[in-house]
Structures are given as structure tokens and as C-alpha cells.
Amino acid sequence: MTSSDLRDSILHHLKYSLGKDAAHAVTQDWRMALSLAVRDRITDPWFDATRTAYAGQNKRVYYLSMEFLIGRLLQDAIVNLGLLETAHEAFTDLGLPLDTVLSNEPDAALGNGGLGRLAACFIESLSSLAVPAMGYGIRYEHGLFKQSFVQGRQIEAPEDWLQQTHAWEFERPESTYHIGFGGRVVQKDGRSVWEPEDGLIAQAYDTPVIGWKGRWANTLRLWSAKPTQIFDLDRFNSGDYIAASAPETLARTISRVLYPDDTTPQGKELRLKQEFFFTAASLRDALRRFESEYDDLHLLPQKVAFQLNDTHPAIAGPELVRLLHDERGLPMDEAIATARGCLAYTNHTLLPEALERWPVELMGRLLPRHLQIIERIDAAHAAEKPDRRANALEDGEVKMGELAFIMGHKVNGVSALHTDLMKQTVFKELHRLHPDRIINQTNGVTPRRWVLGANPRLSTLITDAIGDGWVGDLEQLSGLETHLDDAGFLDRFAAAKRGNKTDLVDWVQRNQGIALDPDAMFDVQIKRIHEYKRQHLNILEAIALWQEIRDNPNADWTPRVKIFGGKAAPGYVFAKEIIHLINDVAAVLNADPVTSKYLKVVFLPNYNVTLAERLIPASDLSEQISTAGKEASGTGNMKFALNGAPTIGTLDGANVEIREHVGTDNFFLFGMTAPEVDARRELGDHAAQAIAADPRLARALDAVRDDTFAPGDPGRHAGIAENLSGHDYFVVCSDFTDYWRAQREVDAAYADQGGWMRMAALNTARSGWFSSDRSMRGYLADIWRTGPALGADGE
Numbered sequence: 001m002t003s004s005d006l007r008d009s010i011l012h013h014l015k016y017s018l019g020k021d022a023a024h025a026v027t028q029d030w031r032m033a034l035s036l037a038v039r040d041r042i043t044d045p046w047f048d049a050t051r052t053a054y055a056g057q058n059k060r061v062y063y064l065s066m067e068f069l070i071g072r073l074l075q076d077a078i079v080n081l082g083l084l085e086t087a088h089e090a091f092t093d094l095g096l097p098l099d100t101v102l103s104n105e106p107d108a109a110l111g112n113g114g115l116g117r118l119a120a121c122f123i124e125s126l127s128s129l130a131v132p133a134m135g136y137g138i139r140y141e142h143g144l145f146k147q148s149f150v151q152g153r154q155i156e157a158p159e160d161w162l163q164q165t166h167a168w169e170f171e172r173p174e175s176t177y178h179i180g181f182g183g184r185v186v187q188k189d190g191r192s193v194w195e196p197e198d199g200l201i202a203q204a205y206d207t208p209v210i211g212w213k214g215r216w217a218n219t220l221r222l223w224s225a226k227p228t229q230i231f232d233l234d235r236f237n238s239g240d241y242i243a244a245s246a247p248e249t250l251a252r253t254i255s256r257v258l259y260p261d262d263t264t265p266q267g268k269e270l271r272l273k274q275e276f277f278f279t280a281a282s283l284r285d286a287l288r289r290f291e292s293e294y295d296d297l298h299l300l301p302q303k304v305a306f307q308l309n310d311t312h313p314a315i316a317g318p319e320l321v322r323l324l325h326d327e328r329g330l331p332m333d334e335a336i337a338t339a340r341g342c343l344a345y346t347n348h349t350l351l352p353e354a355l356e357r358w359p360v361e362l363m364g365r366l367l368p369r370h371l372q373i374i375e376r377i378d379a380a381h382a383a384e385k386p387d388r389r390a391n392a393l394e395d396g397e398v399k400m401g402e403l404a405f406i407m408g409h410k411v412n413g414v415s416a417l418h419t420d421l422m423k424q425t426v427f428k429e430l431h432r433l434h435p436d437r438i439i440n441q442t443n444g445v446t447p448r449r450w451v452l453g454a455n456p457r458l459s460t461l462i463t464d465a466i467g468d469g470w471v472g473d474l475e476q477l478s479g480l481e482t483h484l485d486d487a488g489f490l491d492r493f494a495a496a497k498r499g500n501k502t503d504l505v506d507w508v509q510r511n512q513g514i515a516l517d518p519d520a521m522f523d524v525q526i527k528r529i530h531e532y533k534r535q536h537l538n539i540l541e542a543i544a545l546w547q548e549i550r551d552n553p554n555a556d557w558t559p560r561v562k563i564f565g566g567k568a569a570p571g572y573v574f575a576k577e578i579i580h581l582i583n584d585v586a587a588v589l590n591a592d593p594v595t596s597k598y599l600k601v602v603f604l605p606n607y608n609v610t611l612a613e614r615l616i617p618a619s620d621l622s623e624q625i626s627t628a629g630k631e632a633s634g635t636g637n638m639k640f641a642l643n644g645a646p647t648i649g650t651l652d653g654a655n656v657e658i659r660e661h662v663g664t665d666n667f668f669l670f671g672m673t674a675p676e677v678d679a680r681r682e683l684g685d686h687a688a689q690a691i692a693a694d695p696r697l698a699r700a701l702d703a704v705r706d707d708t709f710a711p712g713d714p715g716r717h718a719g720i721a722e723n724l725s726g727h728d729y730f731v732v733c734s735d736f737t738d739y740w741r742a743q744r745e746v747d748a749a750y751a752d753q754g755g756w757m758r759m760a761a762l763n764t765a766r767s768g769w770f771s772s773d774r775s776m777r778g779y780l781a782d783i784w785r786t787g788p789a790l791g792a793d794g795e
């Protein structure tokens with residue numbers, strides 16, 4: 001496709017699809033027109049992929065996820081189709097910068113964080129690998145809330161991405177399923193039949209996901225809830241118009257909003273309804289497709305794989321058994337075995353408060369037949385493994401982790417450490433009963449979005465050095481190692497980083513009115529705000545450093561900008577206090593005429609995928625400082641390493657593997673290991689001991705406690721100070737001293753710019769293993785037992 005072909009197609013869509021005259025088109029019109037023109041290029045490979053999968057009778061992978069944090073799609077599609085240059089030229093002709101058009105797209109925030117973004121990377125990798133697959137999720141009308149700060153406090157506003165027409169989706173009014181709730185179970189001809197009392201319609205919306213080089217496209221199918229009946233006509237006719245629309249409002253509520261809490265499922269009825277809603281629709285859709293091709297249900301495990309992204313779709317176990325047994329007459333034990341052959345479960349957290357459990361009363365009321373089936377599943381499991389007890393139903397609750405484990409043929413963790421801890425802790429008993437079930441699949445990220453799309457400067461440099469094969473085969477980055485003794489290469493590497501930093505400096509100036517020095521080290525922590533991620537450890541170190549610079553303003557300080565980004569769940573009070581403290585510290589430090597040339601703190605509001613794409617390429621240092629044993633994997637950590645930002649971090653999640661890959665000399669390690677953390681906690685007064693041993697820590701905590709950062713309002717941050725000097729469950733104080741030491745090593749290393757750039761480039765060269773293509777190959781080999789439908793040559 002030439003740039004004039006693309007321009008013609010854009011102008012065609014502007015006129016005939018959008019009804020706009022070029023003379024009056026605004027940026028949004030151009031963006032829509034470009035999206036439609038690009039979408040046209042996706043449609044043929046998309047249809048071809050579907051045809052190929054049917055013709056080859058390939059096994060299909062269904063990735064069931066409550067969240068798909070896809071962000072913007074236009075640039076990603078253009079990059080994967082190889083149309084970036086063409087699009088640039090087309091818009092040069094049209095007199096509008098392509099970047100202006102691309103940045104007009106809303107960021108689809110249909111997820112909270114790591115779990116949702118992982119699902120988005122996986123679905124892209126499955127397309128890039130040409131694996132017949134489909135993502136199933138919910139088409140939330142409102143994604144994750146928008147965050148702003150008022151006097152340093154987080155304020156939430158509703159997100160409204162569907163306010164504008166969504167350019168990528170195809171509505172499927174014919175793909176609908178009736179989803180029931182409540183009611184009772186009756187016996188008919190010796191069979192149990194669920195007769196739901198309420199119901200609604202799940203309607204499909206399809207978004208094509210194009211893979212690298214446009215060879216293959218899969219579908220992301222998101223379900224939207226519609227009423228079975230739009231109006232209560234009796235009420236409407238009697239004049240009660242508001243009440244007449246009640247059924248519609250109620251039904252639509254199910255897909256209205258993404259739950260913004262990624263740590264504490266609150267046992268909310270609506271959440272369980274959302275989970276069943278999308279799971280049931282997805283299973284039925286997949287079964288319909290299967291039954292259009294095959295007539296033997298026993299073939300199901302050979303032809304269909306359902307991956308459960310955490311326990312949110314774990315009701316798939318009992319629902320699939322119900323579809324096979326109640327509705328299709330397979331004997332119960334065969335139904336359970338067949339369902340298990342199709343299902344596998346990925347665990348993403350060990351935090352006890354994040355493990356889903358539903359009151360039996362609620363499950364029985366909403367899904368009475370499923371509750372009975374869960375009892376049968378437990379009984380069958382106990383019969384099979386009579387020696388010990390490990391049930392899904394216990395103490396008046398349905399434990400979704402146990403249910404997913406028992407109903408999955410494989411259960412995986414998301415980093416080597418996390419998988420080991422799964423075996424030792426939450427699934428200890430079940431692991432003993434099924435020693436081959438738990439396996440590891442370390443997370444990965446897609447290089448198309450996170451390197452090629454987000455970091456064109458670095459990408460050009462890499463391609464100049466080793467060719468462009470790395471984009472589809474990221475381990476080729478190791479070829480960069482031979483260039484590291486070439487001063488010219490390192491200079492260009494430094495220039496790429498510097499260019500990215502300058503872009504960020506300009507953007508921060510325009511959007512936040514804060515001036516940053518691009519020569520300072522950009523030290524970045526971006527992720528959800530949570531105690532275990534320890535943003536407060538980072539800000540404590542900033543406070544201590546500020547105090548030390550004030551004591552000794554003429555010393556040889558390495559200039560640093562600490563950048564934070566991340567949202568706190570609206571109900572998570574302590575996380576919000578951490579945000580407030582960071583913003584208050586930023587205000588004081590940035591206004592300090594003596595220290596601010598060495599140290600600034602910036603908390604950028606509304607962290608999302610788009611902001612991550614801007615920040616990560618411009619980062620020098622990656623903060624991965626969670627309490628060891630608590631971060632299942634992390635995926636931001638991988639994006640930083642790939643983009644040439646070394647890590648300061650603990651031995652937690654995938655940090656362990658990143659350190660092994662990049663080399664211990666190129667990673668700033670600090671802190672206790674997971675077993676050391678547990679042992680330390682046994683000492684009741686670990687925080688007091690740590691504070692007594694480190695005057696810097698004591699002084700920083702004093703400043704949090706007094707009114708240093710809350711002028712005229714002492715006590716504002718007392719909650720954090722009390723937590724840290726008291727209970728300190730996440731052992732912030734006990735890791736502080738070693739964190740400080742590691743940070744000073746970072747300072748010294750950064751001061752030697754030549755050495756630093758070498759270390760940064762080594763991080764890039766040695767991080768190729770962290771591609772989500774590698775993760776997907778692992779799932780394909782060990783869990784789904786299938787592979788690409790196309791050979792490397794496209795046949």
C-alpha cells in the first residue's frame with residue numbers, strides 16, 4: 001500500500017463512512033477515518049485466519065479474562081501492518097501530524113493493572129504467532145476511573161471511552177445468548193434442570209487483533225449486557241415511563257462498570273453476576289462453534305482450551321459441567337473429566353485478601369444449580385483422592401481458587417518464585433494431591449507495543465545494528481552484545497534515551513507546568529498503589545536524601561527526578577494516604593531552592609497504558625521494590641529492562657529472573673528474601689529495631705510525622721508514620737537501610753555515564769526472553785498442547 005492509496009482510503013472514509021467534508025474535519029474525524037482505513041487492511045487477514053482455522057480443524061485457545069487493558073489500538077495496528085512510514089507520509093500530504101491523530105484516540109482502560117495488561121499482550125502474541133485463539137471479556141461501558149489530584153489528594157471521575165464511537169469493534173446483534181440468574185432446580189425425566197427466574201442477553205462485540213506483519217488476526221470478543229425486554233409495556237401504557245424502563249437499566253448494569261479494586265473482592269453480588277455473565281456467554285459461544293464442526297463431545301479437550309485468567313471466570317468449571325451433563329446428557333463423571341480436559345487456571349496473586357470466596361448463600365441464590373454441581377465436584381474429587389480434604393466448599397464459602405484448581409488440568413503461576421510459593425502456601429494441600437498440576441509460565445510483554453511502538457528511537461538503533469528480526473524473535477536482541485564495546489553504538493544508545501527524556505520533559509512542562517532537567521536521572525515507579533509495592537519506601541528514601549542534601553548542599557550529588565504514577569482503589573484508604581504524602585513531599589522538595597536542582601519529585605496523574613508508553617522509554621531507573629514474596633511477577637519490570645532502564649529491586653516475582661538474565665552486576669539488588677521477610681516478621685518489634693539502628697530512617701519518619709510536609713496541619717500523615725513505626729507488615733523499615741545503600745550505588749553508577757549506558761544497553765540486549773511470544777509458546781507446549789496454524793513462511 002502506498003501513501004497515496006492510504007490517503008485516498010482515509011478521504012473515502014471521511015466522506016462516505018463519517019459524512020464529513022475534509023475542509024471541516026476535526027482531529028477526531030481524521031482519527032476515525034484513519035482507523036477505518038487501517039481496519040480495512042485487517043479484515044482480509046482476519047477472515048483468512050478464521051477460514052484457515054476451520055479448514056485445518058485446529059484446536060482453538062479461548063482466553064477468558066475479566067479484564068483486557070488494551071489501551072490505544074490505532075498505532076499498534078499500524079505498526080503491526082508495517083504502515084507507520086506510509087501513514088506518516090499520508091498525513092504529511094493531508095497537512096496534519098500523524099502523532100496528533102494517533103493521540104486523539106481514547107485509551108481503552110478495560111482493566112485495573114497487571115492482569116488486564118497481560119491479557120492484552122497475550123492476545124497480541126497469539127495473533128503474532130498465528131495461533132487460532134479468541135479473547136473473551138466484558139465490554140465495560142466505563143473502564144477504570146480517571147484520576148486527578150486536588151490539593152494532593154486523589155479524586156476519581158468516571159471514565160467514558162464509549163462516548164466516542166469505538167472505531168475497532170463490530171457489533172454482532174445476531175451473536176447473543178440468554179443468561180439466567182436465580183430461580184430453582186427441578187427434576188425432569190430424572191435430570192436436573194435449572195429454571196432461572198431472571199435473565200438478560202449477552203451480546204457480542206468483536207475487535208480484530210492483528211499480529212506482527214499482518215499475517216494473522218484473532219478476535220477479542222467482548223460481551224455487553226442487554227435486557228430481554230426493553231420496556232415493561234403495561235407500565236409504559238399506564239404512564240409510568242420511568243418504571244417501565246427499569247428492566248433495561250437493571251440488565252445494562254451488569255456490563256456498566258469495571259470494578260476498580262484489584263486486591264479485595266468485596267463479595268459483591270454484581271461482581272459475581274458479571275463473572276457468570278461473561279463466562280457463561282463465552283462457553284456457550286465456544287461450544288456452538290465446536291458443535292458446528294464436530295458431533296462427539298469427547299473430542300472437546302482435543303479441540304478447545306479455556307484458559308482462566310485468575311479465578312474471575314472460575315465458575316466456568318461448574319457451568320461447563322452443567323452444559324455437558326444437564327443440557328447434553330453426558331454422565332456426571334465424564335462431564336467433569338471432559339471439562340477438566342479443557343480448563344486450565346492461571347493464578348496471579350497469593351495475597352489472602354485477594355483470593356475470591358463467595359458466600360454459599362449468595363451462590364445458592366444466584367446460581368442454585370452451580371452450587372449443587374460444586375458439591376458434586378468436591379465429592380468426585382474426594383472419591384478420587386480419599387486421603388485428604390481439600391474442598392472448594394468450606395466454612396460456608398465457595399473458594400474459587402480451590403474450585404479452579406480442582407477443575408483445571410494445569411494450574412500455573414506467573415514467575416518461578418511465585419510458582420514455588422504457590423506450592424508451599426495457598427495450594428500446599430492440593431499440590432500434594434496433584435504434584436504434576438502446578439507449573440510455571442513466567443509472564444512476558446509484547447515487543448511490538450512496548451519497544452517498537454513506544455520507543456522508535458531505540459528500535460531504529462537496534463534494527464540498524466542487528467536487522468529487524470528481533471521484533472518477531474526478541475531473543476535476537478542478544479546480538480546487541482557484540483556492539484557494546486563500540487563507543488559509537490553506546491553514544492547512539494545514549495542519544496536515543498536522551499531524546500525520549502527530552503520529549504517527556506516537554507510533555508511534563510506542558511501538562512504539569514513542572515520543569516525537569518533531562519540530564520538528571522529519571523527514577524520511575526509506575527504501578528497500582530499498594531502497601532506491598534511500597535511506594536512509601538521510595539518516598540521515605542526521597543525524604544532522607546533531601547534532608548542529607550540540605551545538610552551538605554555543596555557535595556557532589558547525582559541529580560535525580562523521582563517520578564511516580566499509579567491509581568489507588570477508591571476504597572483503599574492507606575493507598576490514598578500514600579498518594580497524598582508523595583504529593584505533599586513533592587510540593588516541598590520542588591519548591592526548595594537549595595535542593596531542587598538535585599532532587600525533584602513528580603506524581604503524574606491518571607497513569608494508564610498511554611502514559612506508560614511515554615514514561616518507560618524515558619526512564620533511567622526502574623523501581624521494583626515490593627516486599628519479597630508479594631509481587632506475583634510484575635510485567636512493568638520487563639518493559640523497563642527492555643527499554644534500557646536497569647532495575648533497583650528486591651528478589652520478588654520476575655525480578656529474580658530479570659536479574660539472572662541481565663547479570664547480577666547490571667541489577668541493583670537490595671532487601672530481604674521472602675523467607676527472611678517471614679522470619680523478620682516473627683520479631684514483633686522489627687520496625688522499632690530498624691528505626692533505632694538507622695538515624696536517617698528515624699529522621700525521615702519524624703518529618704512524615706511532624707508538619708514538614710503538611711504546613712499548619714500536623715498529623716496529616718500520622719497514619720503512615722504510625723503504621724511504619726508500629727505494625728509495618730510490609731517491612732518497609734527493615735529494608736530501608738539496604739535500599740538507601742543500593743540507591744547510593746545507583747548514584748555512583750549513574751555519575752559514570754559511559755558505564756551507565758553500557759549497563760542500560762546490556763539490560764536491553766539480555767531481556768529478549770521476556771517477550772510474551774515466549775510465554776505463549778510455553779502455554780502452547782505445556783498447557784494447551786497446540787501450536788501455530790501457519791508455518792514461518794505463512795503457509
Ligand code: 26W
Pocket residue numbers: 112113114115116118261262263264265310348349354355356414443631632633634635653
Ligand atoms: C477481585 C479482586 C481482584 C482483582 C484482580 C483480585 C486480584 C486481581 C489480580 C489477580 C491482581 C493482579 O493484577 N495481579 C497481577 O498480575 C500480574 C500479571 O500476572 C502480575 O505481573 C502482578 O505481579 C500481579 O500483582
